[in-house]
Amino acid sequence: MKPPYNYGISQEDALTERRALDIREGDRLLCVASAGEVPLNLLALGPVTIEAVDISAAQLFLSRLKLAACRALEPLEAAEFLGFIDATPENRRRLFDRTAAFLDNDEKSFWAANRPAVERGPVRAGRFERYLGRFSPVALAVLGERKLRRLFEQDTVAAQREYFDRFLSTAVLKVLFKVAFHPRLYRKRGIAEEGLRHGGKRDIAAFFYGRFRDFCAATPARRNLYLQFCLFGNVLFPEALPEYLSEEGMRRVREDHASIAWRLESYQEAVGKCVPGRFNKFHLSNIGDWMGLEEYAGLLALVCAKAGPSSRAISRYIHLDHPLPEALRERIVRRDDRGEELVRSDRFPFYNLVVMELG
Numbered sequence: 001m002k003p004p005y006n007y008g009i010s011q012e013d014a015l016t017e018r019r020a021l022d023i024r025e026g027d028r029l030l031c032v033a034s035a036g037e038v039p040l041n042l043l044a045l046g047p048v049t050i051e052a053v054d055i056s057a058a059q060l061f062l063s064r065l066k067l068a069a070c071r072a073l074e075p076l077e078a079a080e081f082l083g084f085i086d087a088t089p090e091n092r093r094r095l096f097d098r099t100a101a102f103l104d105n106d107e108k109s110f111w112a113a114n115r116p117a118v119e120r121g122p123v124r125a126g127r128f129e130r131y132l133g134r135f136s137p138v139a140l141a142v143l144g145e146r147k148l149r150r151l152f153e154q155d156t157v158a159a160q161r162e163y164f165d166r167f168l169s170t171a172v173l174k175v176l177f178k179v180a181f182h183p184r185l186y187r188k189r190g191i192a193e194e195g196l197r198h199g200g201k202r203d204i205a206a207f208f209y210g211r212f213r214d215f216c217a218a219t220p221a222r223r224n225l226y227l228q229f230c231l232f233g234n235v236l237f238p239e240a241l242p243e244y245l246s247e248e249g250m251r252r253v254r255e256d257h258a259s260i261a262w263r264l265e266s267y268q269e270a271v272g273k274c275v276p277g278r279f280n281k282f283h284l285s286n287i288g289d290w291m292g293l294e295e296y297a298g299l300l301a302l303v304c305a306k307a308g309p310s311s312r313a314i315s316r317y318i319h320l321d322h323p324l325p326e327a328l329r330e331r332i333v334r335r336d337d338r339g340e341e342l343v344r345s346d347r348f349p350f351y352n353l354v355v356m357e358l359g
Contacts, residue, residue: 004114005058008083008126009229010034012285012316013347014041014243020314020342020355021281023048028308030270031283035126036063038283039260040070041242044249047256051279053263053270060262061110062122066244067260068102069095070253075245076238083121084225084235084245092119124233133233140231142172148231152221160217168216177209207318207350214349226348271302280308282358284315286351288322297325304331304358311358316351333357 017038023029025047031038033052040063042048054060069078073095080087081095096118100108111118117125124133140148147167154160221227225240235241243249263270267287271279282303288296303313324332339353346353 001116003125003127003130004110004117005035005056005062005125006127007035007059008062008123008129009226010037011128011226011348011351012038012283013226014038014045016342016346016353017283017314018042018045020338020353021283021312023281027281028279029281029283030267030274030279032267032285032287033060033063033262034285035059035123036066037242037244038285039063040066040244040253041249043256043260044242044244044246044252046252048259048281050260051263051270052260053265053267055264055266057264058110060264061107062126064107064262065099065103065111065122067253067257068099068107070244070250071102071257072099075241075247075250078250079235079238079241079245081121083124084229084241086234087121089119092121123229132230136231136233139173143168143170149236151216152228152236154221157217157220160221161213164213164217169213173212174209177205177212204318211350214344218349219345219347224347268299268302271299271306274306276306277308279306280311282307282311282313284313286316286318288315288317289319291322293322296322297328300325300328300332304328307358313356313358315354315356317354318351321352321354331359333359 012034014037017023021027021029023042023046028049028051029039029042030051030053031042033039033054036052036059039050039052043050052060052063054063066078066082069081072078073081076085077095079085081092081099083092087095096111100111103111114125123129151160151163151168154163215224215227215230219227222237223240225235225242228234228236228240244253267284284299284303287299291299307313324334333356335355335357338355342355343349343351343353
C-alpha cells in the first residue's frame with residue numbers, strides 16, 4: 001500500500017527549536033506542521049500561541065491525530081497507538097475508536113480510508129519511516145543488536161563516544177549507508193523528488209554517515225527518541241518519548257490545545273495574509289531544500305516585512321545553505337555561531353541550522 005504521507009515523525013528536535021527561538025510566554029509562532037512534533041512538543045514545553053501550516057492535507061491529518069490521541073488517551077496508550085512502542089493491530093483499533101471522539105468527520109474519513117496505517121502505527125506508516133524500516137534490520141545484523149543495545153548502557157556522552165569508536169564504527173556500516181542513500185534508490189523511495197532538488201552530485205551517503213557518530217553519541221542515548229526509533233523501529237525507554245507524551249507535557253497539551261491552529265496552506269500564504277507583527281517567532285523547517293533561490297529569498301523578505309519587533313527565525317537545511325539576499329542584510333542577522341552550537345546537542349543532527357534575528 002502506498003504510504004499516505006511522507007513523514008510519520010518530524011525530524012526536528014523541538015528542544016533545539018525552543019532554544020534557538022528563545023520561546024517565551026506570550027510569543028506567537030508560525031511553524032511548518034510536518035508530522036506535528038514541533039508544534040505539539042513546543043506547546044508541551046510551555047505556553048505559546050502557534051499556527052501550524054502545511055501544503056499536505058495528509059500531514060495535517062496526522063498532526064491532528066496526534067493531538068487527538070493526547071486528549072483521548074494516557075501517555076503510554078498514546079505511544080502504543082501512534083506506533084512509538086509496539087502494540088497489536090487490534091489494540092490500536094480499540095485505541096483509535098477512543099481517539100476518534102476528538103476527530104472531525106473529514107479526519108475520521110481519512111483514517112477510515114487508511115486503516116492499515118492505523119494498525120501499523122501511524123508514525124511507522126510514513127514514506128521515510130517505511131523506507132528506513134527496510135535497512136534498520138540490516139544495520140542491527142551488521143552491528144549486532146546486543147552490541148547496539150550496550151550503547152544505551154553507557155553512563156555519559158563521553159562514554160558513548162568511546163564505545164561508538166571502539167565497537168560500532170565499521171567499514172561494513174559505511175557500505176550500508178552507501179546502499180541506503182544511493183541517489184537512485186533514495187530519490188525514488190525514501191523522499192519526494194522535490195526534496196533533493198539541490199542535492200546535485202553530492203555524496204549524501206557520506207554526509208549522513210559523517211553525522212551518524214553524533215547521532216549515536218552527542219546526546220544521552222536513553223533520551224533520544226530519534227536514535228532509538230531509527231535503529232530499532234521502536235522507542236526503548238519511556239523517557240525518550242516525545243515531550244507531548246510525557247505526563248506533564250500531555251497535561252499542558254490538553255489544557256492549551258486551542259492554542260494551536262492548523263492551516264492547509266503554504267508558509268508563503270500564511271505569512272502573506274497575516275497582519276504585520278502578528279508573529280514574532282518563525283520556524284521554517286527545511287523549506288529551503290524544496291525551494292529555488294529566488295523563491296526562498298522572496299519568503300525571507302516577506303517574513304521580514306511581517307515580523308514583529310525583536311523577532312527570531314530558525315531554518316534547517318541538508319542540501320543548500322541559501323545565501324542571505326543583499327537587500328535583507330540590514331534586517332536579518334545570521335547567528336551562525338549559535339547554529340553551530342545548537343546542532344552539537346541536537347537529537348537529530350543531520351540538518352545544519354540557521355538561526356536568524358530579525359530587525
